[in-house]
Amino acid sequence: MFTGLSAFPLTPIPGNGSVDEKAFATLVNRLATAGVDSIGALGSTGSYAYLTREERAHVARVAVDNADGVPVIVGIGALRTLQVLQAAEDAQNAGASGVLLAPVSYQPLTDDDVFGLYEEVTANLSIPLVVYDNPGTTHFTFTDELYARLARLPQVASIKIPSLPADTAKARARVEHLRRLLPDTVTVGISGDAAAARGLNAGCDAWYSVIGGTFPEPALALTRAAQTGQHERALEESQRLQPLWDLFTRHGGSLRVVAAAAAHLGLTAQRNLPLPLRGLDAEERAHLSTVIERLQLHT
Amino acid sequence: MFTGLSAFPLTPIPGNGSVDEKAFATLVNRLATAGVDSIGALGSTGSYAYLTREERAHVARVAVDNADGVPVIVGIGALRTLQVLQAAEDAQNAGASGVLLAPVSYQPLTDDDVFGLYEEVTANLSIPLVVYDNPGTTHFTFTDELYARLARLPQVASIKIPSLPADTAKARARVEHLRRLLPDTVTVGISGDAAAARGLNAGCDAWYSVIGGTFPEPALALTRAAQTGQHERALEESQRLQPLWDLFTRHGGSLRVVAAAAAHLGLTAQRNLPLPLRGLDAEERAHLSTVIERLQLHT
Numbered sequence: 001m002f003t004g005l006s007a008f009p010l011t012p013i014p015g016n017g018s019v020d021e022k023a024f025a026t027l028v029n030r031l032a033t034a035g036v037d038s039i040g041a042l043g044s045t046g047s048y049a050y051l052t053r054e055e056r057a058h059v060a061r062v063a064v065d066n067a068d069g070v071p072v073i074v075g076i077g078a079l080r081t082l083q084v085l086q087a088a089e090d091a092q093n094a095g096a097s098g099v100l101l102a103p104v105s106y107q108p109l110t111d112d113d114v115f116g117l118y119e120e121v122t123a124n125l126s127i128p129l130v131v132y133d134n135p136g137t138t139h140f141t142f143t144d145e146l147y148a149r150l151a152r153l154p155q156v157a158s159i160k161i162p163s164l165p166a167d168t169a170k171a172r173a174r175v176e177h178l179r180r181l182l183p184d185t186v187t188v189g190i191s192g193d194a195a196a197a198r199g200l201n202a203g204c205d206a207w208y209s210v211i212g213g214t215f216p217e218p219a220l221a222l223t224r225a226a227q228t229g230q231h232e233r234a235l236e237e238s239q240r241l242q243p244l245w246d247l248f249t250r251h252g253g254s255l256r257v258v259a260a261a262a263a264h265l266g267l268t269a270q271r272n273l274p275l276p277l278r279g280l281d282a283e284e285r286a287h288l289s290t291v292i293e294r295l296q297l298h299t
Numbered sequence: 300m301f302t303g304l305s306a307f308p309l310t311p312i313p314g315n316g317s318v319d320e321k322a323f324a325t326l327v328n329r330l331a332t333a334g335v336d337s338i339g340a341l342g343s344t345g346s347y348a349y350l351t352r353e354e355r356a357h358v359a360r361v362a363v364d365n366a367d368g369v370p371v372i373v374g375i376g377a378l379r380t381l382q383v384l385q386a387a388e389d390a391q392n393a394g395a396s397g398v399l400l401a402p403v404s405y406q407p408l409t410d411d412d413v414f415g416l417y418e419e420v421t422a423n424l425s426i427p428l429v430v431y432d433n434p435g436t437t438h439f440t441f442t443d444e445l446y447a448r449l450a451r452l453p454q455v456a457s458i459k460i461p462s463l464p465a466d467t468a469k470a471r472a473r474v475e476h477l478r479r480l481l482p483d484t485v486t487v488g489i490s491g492d493a494a495a496a497r498g499l500n501a502g503c504d505a506w507y508s509v510i511g512g513t514f515p516e517p518a519l520a521l522t523r524a525a526q527t528g529q530h531e532r533a534l535e536e537s538q539r540l541q542p543l544w545d546l547f548t549r550h551g552g553s554l555r556v557v558a559a560a561a562a563h564l565g566l567t568a569q570r571n572l573p574l575p576l577r578g579l580d581a582e583e584r585a586h587l588s589t590v591i592e593r594l595q596l597h598t
Contacts, residue, residue, distance in 0.1 A: 016381040044405070044406070049378055050378050050405070079348055079573075080315075081314075081573075082315040082574070085315070103575070106343070107436065107551075107552060107576055108435070109575065110551070112577055113575040113576055114575065116575055116577060117574070117575035136407070137405050137406060139438055252406075252409065253407060255406055274379050274380075275416070275419070276379075276402070276408065276415055277406055277408075278409065278411055
């Protein structure tokens with residue numbers, strides 16, 4: 001399950017309002033129809049951190065109910081271990097095939113804190129877990145030693161790494177190093193969409209993809225090219241999408257961009273992010289629309 | 300209210316368990332008895348970010364009920380504006396005299412996000428608000444321009460700044476610069492205990508104090524010295540406490556140290572932090588105990 005394209009849909013949340021369940025169901029079902037390998041509900045793109053326990057449990061159920069049998073991985077990160085355990089229970093009850101756990105922080109975490117968190121959560125889990133390394137939002141930096149310790153815990157099935165060196169040879173060396181470090185049963189998935197082609201070409205098993213959650217077709221084209229050894233074609237597809245990666249950089253991450261894109265495609269209302277996060281302004285939306293049209297992503 | 304010593308007690312939370320209400324009430328009442336100028340409940344030291352809405356509302360009520368009339372400032376930060384508005388309502392209903400708001404983040408925030416947050420919250424508030432600048436936990440960096448914009452909002456009564464330059468003249472220049480930037484009605488409070496004497500001597504109106512929440516007497520001695528123009532005495536008191544400041548640095552912040560100190564004093568159980576945060580280990584606790592005894596803080 002933790003190979004190929006894992007697509008992370010937005011959870012549309014209008015400002016101070018409730019989750020737009022209907023739009024979310026449509027987003028999820030669209031991914032299943034497109035043929036993604038798994039669906040990552042309540043990832044960072046799915047704004048898991050902004051929702052209450054009850055909202056998250058409900059969103060997890062809606063995701064599974066609308067995934068047409070495609071495996072759903074549910075984000076269970078929270079500041080307190082207790083809340084993570086509750087989210088894990090709710091995800092399992094919702095029918096999730098796996099869970100995704102980032103070490104969310106307010107007080108800076110130590111390696112022992114983080115190991116203890118994963119140890120306790122995996123001991124109480126009956127489905128596989130993805131270790132989610134996202135220093136841009138958690139402000140926690142994993143060491144290779146910690147990766148190796150976590151990978152030996154029961155249920156740990158994959159590690160979602162944030163990026164890779166820009167140099168092809170260095171990226172390959174890094175993935176090979178991780179392979180030696182981790183048991184064969186644990187896959188390595190690349191995150192950071194701009195690094196996806198490089199990562200898959202370098203031997204990553206999966207792409208945990210933001211754009212895959214809103215634009216599944218180009219993400220599938222890139223993934224399938226890499227999976228069938230067409231490395232140049234994968235890189236070309238990534239290069240073609242460079243204007244999107246540039247927008248991610250300009251807007252401090254991918255979320256605001258894909259949220260505006262989903263609205264542009266008519267998949268959600270214009271207001272689809274939880275405040276205090278503001279969406280792109282009118283001028284930025286107009287520019288994004290141009291990019292979407294030019295890249296023919298509006299299908 | 301936003302002058303002098305504002306003391307921030309721990310909220311004792313045993314691992315995955317519920318708030319130890321009795322211990323919290325004792326901690327609060329102890330501060331009132333010592334004569335602090337205000338009590339900061341549910342600050343970072345009070346682990347506000349780790350608790351549910353219901354738990355926070357309850358802790359706020361316990362704080363007000365045990366403060367013997369000393370003004371209580373309640374932390375209302377949360378990832379979602381909606382949750383901040385709810386916490387503000389709960390704090391007011393609990394009888395808080397003021398609220399403290401940090402721009403907590405998961406997705407990185409823009410200046411416009413943060414201004415919008417404070418604008419919406421203050422428009423719905425009938426008690427004063429402290430702008431809480433704590434980049435170590437929020438990962439948001441305030442600009443002076445944003446300080447100035449926020450200080451003009453209704454109800455904004457104080458800014459809690461994280462630190463000041465180590466150089467005395469530069470610290471003074473910085474405080475004077477902030478004074479020119481902000482309306483006269485808005486006080487400036489120093490946070491970061493190691494910078495407290497320097498901050499108060501440089502003209503800060505308040506010390507938002509971590510150690511004041513567990514060791515009110517030395518914090519009061521330092522504050523009163525600075526307030527009565529005994530600048531050298533304030534600095535000497537801070538210098539005397541240097542072993543504590545060193546421990547804060549060594550343990551990635553003050554929380555784990557004051558939590559272990561509160562346990563050492565018998566004010567809380569040994570386990571008093573929400574998991575995944577682990578307390579100090581046995582060796583670290585033994586060292587801390589030595590420091591507490593040597594500094595005669597065990598009264």
